[in-house]
Amino acid sequence: MAAPQPLAGWRLRQVVADTHQLSKVGGFLYVFGWAVIGWLGDVLDFAPVTALVVAAGFLVLAALRVAMRPPDTGNEDDARRWLLRYALVLPLASVLWAGVQAWVLLDPHFGEDTQMVSLIATIGYATVFANVYSTVRHLAAVGVCVLFVPMLVVLWSLPDARALAVAMSFYALYLAGAVVRSHAEYRRRLRLDEALREQRDLYEHLSRTDSLTGLANRRHFTACLAHAAERALRGGAGFTLLILDIDHFKRVNDRHGHAVGDACLQALADRLHRAFPPPACLLARLGGEEFGVLIEGTHADGRALAESLRNDLAQHPLDCGPGARLPVTVSIGVGRFEPARHGDADGLYRAVDLALYSAKDQGRNRVHALADESA
Numbered sequence: 001m002a003a004p005q006p007l008a009g010w011r012l013r014q015v016v017a018d019t020h021q022l023s024k025v026g027g028f029l030y031v032f033g034w035a036v037i038g039w040l041g042d043v044l045d046f047a048p049v050t051a052l053v054v055a056a057g058f059l060v061l062a063a064l065r066v067a068m069r070p071p072d073t074g075n076e077d078d079a080r081r082w083l084l085r086y087a088l089v090l091p092l093a094s095v096l097w098a099g100v101q102a103w104v105l106l107d108p109h110f111g112e113d114t115q116m117v118s119l120i121a122t123i124g125y126a127t128v129f130a131n132v133y134s135t136v137r138h139l140a141a142v143g144v145c146v147l148f149v150p151m152l153v154v155l156w157s158l159p160d161a162r163a164l165a166v167a168m169s170f171y172a173l174y175l176a177g178a179v180v181r182s183h184a185e186y187r188r189r190l191r192l193d194e195a196l197r198e199q200r201d202l203y204e205h206l207s208r209t210d211s212l213t214g215l216a217n218r219r220h221f222t223a224c225l226a227h228a229a230e231r232a233l234r235g236g237a238g239f240t241l242l243i244l245d246i247d248h249f250k251r252v253n254d255r256h257g258h259a260v261g262d263a264c265l266q267a268l269a270d271r272l273h274r275a276f277p278p279p280a281c282l283l284a285r286l287g288g289e290e291f292g293v294l295i296e297g298t299h300a301d302g303r304a305l306a307e308s309l310r311n312d313l314a315q316h317p318l319d320c321g322p323g324a325r326l327p328v329t330v331s332i333g334v335g336r337f338e339p340a341r342h343g344d345a346d347g348l349y350r351a352v353d354l355a356l357y358s359a360k361d362q363g364r365n366r367v368h369a370l371a372d373e374s375a
């Protein structure tokens with residue numbers, strides 16, 4: 001059988017979050033239980049100091065659970081350390097309750113009603129431990145043992161309580177099964193959640209990505225362009241848009257075949273990555289042999305970057321597979337977003353697209369910048 005893997009990554013963070021969420025207010029159940037027992041058993045009459053110390057103990061432990069918030073650093077070691085500390089604190093209230101339970105059963109000051117209520121409360125707390133703290137199996141097992149074992153020892157030691165001891169022993173077996181089952185169910189749910197998350201992430205990635213080149217697709221690029229324009233309109237940093245199109249790409253397909261054409265598009269995507277590194281630049285394949293580049297910030301000289309890419313491509317053929325080093329040239333339209341002139345992202349896109357087509361019209365293998373057009 002394979003050794004169990006230590007919790008890591010998303011699962012660890014989820015276990016930490018679930019453990020705190022499920023248990024953070026549970027400490028107050030012991031406060032309530034002790035208040036009921038104290039009231040039924042008139043404990044303030046014969047042991048006022050102990051009663052108050054026990055109440056204070058339950059209150060402090062309940063408050064500690066709420067106060068021990070999981071770390072939000074995202075660091076796995078922090079999360080593991082927190083889980084260990086919390087797993088040490090969580091059963092302390094059960095230890096105190098086990099002491100209370102033994103006291104109530106053994107001290108004749110407490111009447112039979114109070115003893116019965118305390119036993120019911122112990123069953124309740126142990127059942128909660130077995131079923132609710134399913135996130136960490138050992139934690140649930142320790143909690144159940146701490147609550148049940150001392151009570152069973154006391155019951156078996158009392159000659160008048162044999163029937164109760166037998167019944168409670170059977171219930172202890174049920175609780176052992178509940179610990180195993182609830183933990184297995186939790187692990188199953190965790191695996192399902194993780195698979196759903198991975199599928200959602202994959203779907204989101206695919207819906208944003210061009211499958212041939214791995215660049216952003218037109219839909220994602222258009223959305224990012226719109227966000228960049230909105231930010232700029234609200235006074236944020238500006239941005240520059242490049243649209244580039246391979247010249248006479250049809251000839252590549254016609255002469256070398258579609259597969260080489262595809263490799264050529266992939267090689268161009270690699271070249272674009274080197275010329276416009278993320279995260280300042282977003283690269284997209286807008287369709288066919290047309291690509292877009294969004295450069296965030298006001299410092300980039302889009303025209304110079306476009307010229308340098310055009311030169312690089314004109315001088316260094318693209319590696320499009322075995323025996324296929326193809327010289328390709330590109331035509332590029334480029335422009336910086338100017339709110340007063342373009343209005344929104346669509347306005348800039350239209351203007352840069354026109355610049356690209358004017359570069360094509362004027363002979364291809366050239367960069368046409370918006371500033372040139374207005375000159």
Ligand SMILES: Nc1nc2c(ncn2[C@@H]2O[C@H](COP(=O)(O)OP(=O)(O)OP(=O)(O)O)[C@@H](O)[C@H]2O)c(=O)[nH]1
Pocket residue numbers: 212245246247248249250251253257258259260261262265287288289360364
């Ligand atoms: N291999 C390959 N070819 C594609 C893909 N998408 C579009 N094309 C081809 O790209 C070519 C585009 O041709 P045109 O629109 O005439 O453009 P062009 O030949 O580059 O000419 P200009 O843009 O005017 O310089 C067509 O032959 C399409 O079949 C693709 O995913 N893979």
